Amino acid sequence: MKGKEWYQADDIAREYDSKRFSRGGQLIDQREKAAVLDALGPVEDKNILEIACGTGRFTVMLAQQGADIIGLDISRAMMQQGREKARRAGVEDNIEFLRGDAARLPFPDDHFDAVFAMRFFHLADTPTKFLTEMARVSKNQVFFDTFNDQSLRVAYNWLLPMGSHLYSANDVHRLLDNAGLSLVEANHDFVLPFGFYRKIPNGIAQPFRSFDLAVGDSLVGDDVASVSYWNARVPSATDAETRAEEHASDAE
Template identity: 60%
Template sequence: MKGKEWYQTAEVAEEYEDKRFSRGGRLIDRQEKEAVSSALGDLKGKKVLEIAAGTGRFSVMLAARGADVIGLDISDAMLSQGRQKARGAGLSDRVEFVRGDAARLPFPDDHFDAVLAMRFFHLIPNPDRYLREIRRVTTDRLVFDTFNTPSSRSIYNWLLPMGSRLYDDDDVRAMLDRTGYELADSSHDFLLPYGLYRAIPRSLADGLYRIESGLRHTEVGDDFASVSYWSVRVS
């Protein structure tokens, strides 16, 4: 995995959210959380695993919505940030952070009601392997995102520290068929690059996002969206 060592450093963990989800990046954070909340629905009393939990921005949100959450990541430094976030929100009793490998999940079969894997599938060379392992531990639902081709991300993808595997709609559907999932729903977002939104103030980002929304909700907009959110069920 490109950038694996870079990702696990304490310096990257400490600056991660500031660099990605401040200024216009707050718009990205909002859109992703809305997509995840919509896809997972009512979580009260549910057991949820978040893979690639990072600094815990989704894990803590899911715990606040009533789920019992385990956030798994390869980076101790990232998980430390997540624990701080959970303590600050008063949710340490509802969310646990565990270091582990998503290809060999340390949980029994059918242990979770749902699994969330955001900012993950673009990093891995063999997604089928991970999808089968996720399928083993969940009884119902997987929600994940992909970065897409063709899209604006294709232009600068090779420059990114972690790189990206890019997908099109047929890639994802074939992958789900091979690994025993049924597509429940999907949505698509962001025609313009994330990097552009992060570089500008939130007020400008909101205005730019409204301008692109006219195209984004058309067939052409779906075809060229930078990111897609997928909600799938175990078949």
């Protein structure tokens, strides 16, 4: 089973977290959650939208931090797992799970303090449209990750059930420009791809992660990283006016 049908199957949803974030995958889960928290900063009382929330790993975490959050996904089965997590964590009143299309978000402009998506853009068939919609409904911030086209992920990318779109840095910069977003910060990680960590016990994964981090801190680290985290800002009206004045000045 491939593509959207695979992602929306009940048995896939039930096993999704255990297959990806147990064993060495725990290191992936920890790093991704840290990336989201670092990017969004204090989230208490913030109004946040998560695109492709899946089983609610980040949705529930941010609700526990005091955010009011909507998690949007195409899979009812995945969101049911998220609702159960929210109930167990006692934060169901802070979360709304909504089935919807990320290319046509059912929200007005500038509705959220921040909008983010994890594990989404490698599946996006129209990434410019999705990112533009995320920028439209955000007042301030858009955060997302990508898998990179010059990394070890290339070696097994074709095996993945839903396929995977890999990006270069130039690809992402074009997406940001087309969506009218300004890049604030980019972080790059995981020389060894996610699939490697998921296959080995956590105790064995730790030394490999230490090696991974050492390579990541070297001069070639950013170039060989398999994952990038992109933190972008929605320009304010003042920013737009400044750019217009600069363009007018250049034209004179």
